[in-house]
Amino acid sequence: MWSAEKGKGLGDGHDGNRSSISHVITLYDEKDVEIKPSVSQPRPISMRNTCGKCHDYEAMASGWHFHSGTTNVLTGRVGEPWVLTDTRIRTQIPISNRGWKGAYKPSDIDMSAWKFLKQFSSHFPGGNYGEMEPSDDDEDADPEEFLRWPISGKYEINCLACHHADRKQNQSDAALQAARENFRWAATVASGLATVKGAASELDDFYDPETEYGIVTSYDKSRFDANNKVFLDIVRKPPSNRCYYCHSTQxxxxxxxxEWIHNEDVHLASGMSCSDCHRNGVDHMITRGDIEPNHNPHSSSKYLEAFDLKKAxxxxxxxxxxxxxxxxDASNKMGGHLGAPIPEHKGIPPIHFEKLSCTACHSGKLPEGKTGRVRTARIHKLGLHGKHAMNKQLPHVITPVFAKAENGKISPHNMIWPSFWGVKTNDVVKPLPPILVREIASDELGLETDNPERLNDWIELSEEQIAKxxxxxxxxxxxxxxKPGSEAVYIAGGSLFVLNNKGEIVSTAHEAAEPYKWPIAHDVRPASQSLGSNGNCADCHSQDSPFIFGNVEIDTPIKPGEEQTLSMTEFGGLDPSYYQSFAFTFLFRPWMKVIVIIASALIGLVLLLFALKGIDRIVKTAGKNK
Structure with a gap:
C-alpha cells in the first residue's frame, strides 16, 4: 500500500483523507502468534506486535510519555513528578529521571524499573520502565527480579489507553491488573476484550508461565469475526476523557x-479537546505549550531540538x-487559531507581558488569602474504582503558588514540600530508600503501632524522634x-535537620529542603474571570492582594496541626516593601483621577476663555479696518 510519507510504518503515513481509518485487525500476542479466542489458553494482546504491524513502535517509544526511563531522556520545562510517599516514616520524595531541580532519580533511592512499576503503575502509560527488565549480566539487579519479570511480563506501551474511543476502555481495570503484577495483561483487560483470572503477585518465584496456567485469559468471542479479526474504535486524536485519567486535578x-459545582477548562467547555493544542506526530513528542514564539522556555537545548520550533x-x-x-503557515502568523479570540489587553502596561505568563492571570484557582490544596490523578491515584479505590491525602499539593518559572515570568504553580531521611556528603543531600529507613528505625518511628492517628495523613514527628x-x-x-564527612539529615518543611557535636537537633536552610514546584496551565478561566479583568488593577495592586501578599502553606510532619506559612513574595522574588508602597499609591488613584478631570476642565475653561478673547480681539480689529 502506498504511503504519502516515506520511511514510516504503513499506519503512520497520511494520504490526505481526513476520515478515520476503520481498524478491523488481527490481534497478536507477545510471541507474535495470532490470537484465537477458541484455543484453550490464549495469551494477552501484545501492543508491540499488534499495533507494531503498521506503526513504528520504536518511534512511539521515543515520545514524551514513554522515554523518561531511558538514557536519552529529555528535560524540558519542569513538570509534575511521581511522588514516593510513606506515611509511617514521614516521607514524600519527588521522583523523576528528567533531571528536574528538586526531583530525585529512581536510581538515587535504589528504585529499579521493577520497583518503579510496583509503586507507580496505576497511572502508567506503558513502555519505558515497563520494558526494562534486567539483563542476564546485570550484577547489581535484585535476584528476585530475574524470577518475577517472566511471570508478570513486560508492560508494553498501551496504545489503547489513549487512542481507543470505545467507552468500554477502562484504565481502572489496567491499574487493578498492575496492582496484581499482571503487567502483560493490563492493556488486554482495560480494552474490554477479555477477562483475566489470577494474580502474578500470588504465584511463587518458580512458576513457569509457559507450562502452568495460574493466570487464565478469557476473550469475549462475540468481539471476533469469522476471520478472527476484531474491530477497535481507534482514533488519531485521543478523546479528552482519555487524558483525564492521568491528568485530572481535584x-x-x-x-x-x-464536585458538580466546578467548571471545566474554558477550552473544553467551548468544544475543544486536549489534543487540539497538545499535538504530536509519529514520534509522539507532544507539544506542552511551553515553547512560545518569542521566548526560550528553559535551557534544555536537546529538548528544543526535538520539536520544529516554528510549528510547536x-x-x-x-x-x-x-x-x-x-x-x-500564514494563518498561524495571524493569531485567532481555531477561532481563539485575539485579546486587546486595553489599558494594561506592556511590562505585565514581560513579567507575567498568560497563565498568571488566566489559569488555576483564583488566589485567596491562603493557598489551598489539590489532589492530582497520578500522584494520588485518583480514578481507581471498586475494591482497589484509594483515598490518599499525602502528599499535600499546595496551590496556587505564584513563583518565577524558568523563563523568568511569574506563573501559577503546584507545589510540594519534600520530606525524607537522607545523607549529606560534601553538602550534597541524597535521600535514603524508605525500606532502609524502616529497617534502621522501626521502633523509633512507631512502625509497629496499630492504627496511629492521621494514618492517611502526616503522623506527627517530634524533634526527639528525629534526633534518635x-x-x-x-x-x-x-x-x-x-565516605568520611557524611552525616544523616532529615528534610521537612523547608529545613534540613542535623545533629551537632552535642547530639542536639539543629535546623538550617538548604537547597535540598526547598519546595518542588511545577507550573500549571489548567483549568483556564474565561477572560471575564481573569485577574485584572474589567480594569480592576486592585486584583494585584492592593495591600492585601493574595496574588502578591498571599500566605503559602508550609507542609511538614513536625507539628502538622500548627499553621505555618510564608509570604507569596518569597516565591515570586518580589520586594514586599516596594510592592506595599506601590499598592498604597492605588488608594489615591481615584482621587487623582478626579483631580486630573477637574484640572483638565479648568484648563479647558481657561483655554476657552482665552480663545474667546482672541476671537473678540480679531473681530474688533477687523471692524476697525473697514
Whole structure:
C-alpha cells in the first residue's frame, strides 16, 4: 500500500483523507502468534506486535510519555513528578529521571524499573520502565527480579489507553491488573476484550508461565469475526476523557458531593479537546505549550531540538491567540487559531507581558488569602474504582503558588514540600530508600503501632524522634565505612535537620529542603474571570492582594496541626516593601483621577476663555479696518 510519507510504518503515513481509518485487525500476542479466542489458553494482546504491524513502535517509544526511563531522556520545562510517599516514616520524595531541580532519580533511592512499576503503575502509560527488565549480566539487579519479570511480563506501551474511543476502555481495570503484577495483561483487560483470572503477585518465584496456567485469559468471542479479526474504535486524536485519567486535578476545598459545582477548562467547555493544542506526530513528542514564539522556555537545548520550533510555538497560549510571527503557515502568523479570540489587553502596561505568563492571570484557582490544596490523578491515584479505590491525602499539593518559572515570568504553580531521611556528603543531600529507613528505625518511628492517628495523613514527628533516628542512621553508616564527612539529615518543611557535636537537633536552610514546584496551565478561566479583568488593577495592586501578599502553606510532619506559612513574595522574588508602597499609591488613584478631570476642565475653561478673547480681539480689529 502506498504511503504519502516515506520511511514510516504503513499506519503512520497520511494520504490526505481526513476520515478515520476503520481498524478491523488481527490481534497478536507477545510471541507474535495470532490470537484465537477458541484455543484453550490464549495469551494477552501484545501492543508491540499488534499495533507494531503498521506503526513504528520504536518511534512511539521515543515520545514524551514513554522515554523518561531511558538514557536519552529529555528535560524540558519542569513538570509534575511521581511522588514516593510513606506515611509511617514521614516521607514524600519527588521522583523523576528528567533531571528536574528538586526531583530525585529512581536510581538515587535504589528504585529499579521493577520497583518503579510496583509503586507507580496505576497511572502508567506503558513502555519505558515497563520494558526494562534486567539483563542476564546485570550484577547489581535484585535476584528476585530475574524470577518475577517472566511471570508478570513486560508492560508494553498501551496504545489503547489513549487512542481507543470505545467507552468500554477502562484504565481502572489496567491499574487493578498492575496492582496484581499482571503487567502483560493490563492493556488486554482495560480494552474490554477479555477477562483475566489470577494474580502474578500470588504465584511463587518458580512458576513457569509457559507450562502452568495460574493466570487464565478469557476473550469475549462475540468481539471476533469469522476471520478472527476484531474491530477497535481507534482514533488519531485521543478523546479528552482519555487524558483525564492521568491528568485530572481535584480541588480539596469543595470535594465529594460538591464536585458538580466546578467548571471545566474554558477550552473544553467551548468544544475543544486536549489534543487540539497538545499535538504530536509519529514520534509522539507532544507539544506542552511551553515553547512560545518569542521566548526560550528553559535551557534544555536537546529538548528544543526535538520539536520544529516554528510549528510547536503556534500551539502555546500566545502563539494560538496572538499569532506566531515565526510560523511557516500564514494563518498561524495571524493569531485567532481555531477561532481563539485575539485579546486587546486595553489599558494594561506592556511590562505585565514581560513579567507575567498568560497563565498568571488566566489559569488555576483564583488566589485567596491562603493557598489551598489539590489532589492530582497520578500522584494520588485518583480514578481507581471498586475494591482497589484509594483515598490518599499525602502528599499535600499546595496551590496556587505564584513563583518565577524558568523563563523568568511569574506563573501559577503546584507545589510540594519534600520530606525524607537522607545523607549529606560534601553538602550534597541524597535521600535514603524508605525500606532502609524502616529497617534502621522501626521502633523509633512507631512502625509497629496499630492504627496511629492521621494514618492517611502526616503522623506527627517530634524533634526527639528525629534526633534518635539521625543517630541510628549515623551509627549504621559509620559501621559500613561510608565516605568520611557524611552525616544523616532529615528534610521537612523547608529545613534540613542535623545533629551537632552535642547530639542536639539543629535546623538550617538548604537547597535540598526547598519546595518542588511545577507550573500549571489548567483549568483556564474565561477572560471575564481573569485577574485584572474589567480594569480592576486592585486584583494585584492592593495591600492585601493574595496574588502578591498571599500566605503559602508550609507542609511538614513536625507539628502538622500548627499553621505555618510564608509570604507569596518569597516565591515570586518580589520586594514586599516596594510592592506595599506601590499598592498604597492605588488608594489615591481615584482621587487623582478626579483631580486630573477637574484640572483638565479648568484648563479647558481657561483655554476657552482665552480663545474667546482672541476671537473678540480679531473681530474688533477687523471692524476697525473697514
Amino acid at each position: 480541588d480539596l476545598k469543595t470535594p465529594g458531593k460538591y 510555538a503556534s500551539y502555546s497560549c500566545s502563539g494560538c491567540h496572538l499569532g506566531n510571527p515565526n510560523a511557516v 533516628v539521625l543517630k541510628l542512621i549515623n551509627d549504621e553508616y559509620k559501621s559500613e565505612d561510608e
